[in-house]
Amino acid sequence: MLLEILGLLIKISLVVGITQGAVAYLILVERKIAAFAQDRVGPNRVGPLGLLQPIVDGVKMFLKEDVTPNYVNKPIFILAPFLTIVTAMIGFAVVPFGPVGPNGPVLMDGPIQFQIAPGIDIGILYIFAVGSLAVYGIILAGYASNNKYSFLGGIRSSAQLISYEIPMGMSILGMVLLVGSLDLNSIIEWQSKHVWGILVQPLGFFIFLICAFAETNRLPFDLPESEQELVGGFHTEYSSMKFGMFFLGEYLHVITVSYLVVILFFGGWDIPFVTDSAQTGWIFAMIKVAAMLGKVLLMIVFVMWIRWTLPRFRYDRLMELAWKRMIPLAIANMVVTATVLQLVRG
């Protein structure tokens, strides 16, 4: 019992530490890709190739003056960035970072599970539940700032987030129907046994990807920020580490969403013809973890690449896309999948 709790705490601190560190370096990657897209050099002064830049950025965030304007609603103003970061972090509790099950590499008295909370049979619903709370950070930041630009940004953003949650939730139903489970590990295992999700659910993948961009507030859906019209949107009044928390939350969402895309549609840890869920031992476990990490990194680079490819949507077009295109398509995808499954299974 005590050992179990200790192992759990170690896992949690590992995941928290690694994801926070990864976020720092993702910002560097983002800036490098931005520089590449604009034919610049990018940050290259701090350390070799600018590799120490994230540390300097972090120190800068902490050392800046933390301004809290007089006219804000103080408790909510302070609560909002914390909510953002907490809702972005706790989603990782059910994300499998590698193989999970009885065949994991043995350490001390049992197989290692590459997941903080293994054996939750509603994993994907949990991620959606936590993700649906992320909107609170933004809407409260906009409200508490007591500033019309922040307020408009917050309102816009919450409308966008709750609109895109619907097609996002529906787009995964096809995969859930195929696998017959809401457990992320079962979904990976099914893909390992059969084919990757993108081959059987191409439309679901397409809808999920678009909604994922909208849910993470990334371009071309970064309406909540839109520097030109709203100064900075919901975080106009925030400075120092409070602003840093919103930033951190955004990149954590990018990581979560990339993991979800890989788990749902790119087979998770699966490499076709190489791995299957019956393999044991350290070597295969490490191969699987590395495969998953590699796919996630590719996905993140793709997200950052899109940022410099597509311009921002107009607001009414954005809402139209969600309600008039994505939702009917997602419903059609679900109905067709259910019908075909019923016919095939008999």
Add this chain to the structure above:
Amino acid sequence: MFEIQPLQLIQCLIACLSGGVGTYLMMPHRRQFAKPGLVFAIGLGLILFAAGQLMMLGGSPTPIVSKVFFNIFAIASVVASALMITARDPVHSALWFAVVVLSTSGLFLLAGAGFLAAGTVIVYAGAIIVTFLFVIMLAQSEGKAVYDRLARQPAQATVTGFILIWCLLIVILSNPGNTYFQSGSNSSASLAPRLIPAKDLVNYKRLTATNPTYMVMGKTLTPEITLPDTIQATLPAGIPQPHVAGLGAAMYTTHLISSELVGAILFVALAGAVVIATPRVGGESS
């Protein structure tokens, strides 16, 4: 019918009385003045006392970790619900509502109902309360309205509410078939059979007439649930039915008519909203 122990009856009475008085003390004043902090604190204390009484009525789950979390969630939900109805700022009210929903889904999770917990968070905290916030923020951009700052007839409202709570408590405690509240067991194995017995709103004895429609309906109401073989085969032996599959099976066999009715009502509401929102031809809006 009322197989209730006198001690429990007294505890119920104390809990309801102290909770009611506490809630009344925390209500906003009739004449728009803020109440002194001391009155507010006394009210909160009385509500906490009532929550403690209620927790003594039912047992809490056995492992120590579950017990700690159960107590946290239970107290949080009671206190947050009191703060929700007594907050003077509607935005704060909505946020306390979110706290109530989150701690309630924590309790669902402890009872082994993970699907219900996630669903509650997605639907209530993620969509409905956000829509509330949305409307509140758009409706009043400056200052608080008068009707938010004063409580109309706080005494009558409190008395009515706590009479309802009293009735619910008596029914729960005197129902001999209900083992959950009394023993406080929380394993998912004991939960599965509890989901299945149907106390449906349709009394299906009335439906077993000779009418063929009713016979079909009677079949859909049979309380036997078996999962399809395709799903059953994937389960390891000795493990109870997964909660999601059990819930789905219960919804589409035992409670079929209720689910269909809910679906129909929601669909009517949807159609109505579209009709109301669509601009009329030749009207002033384009």
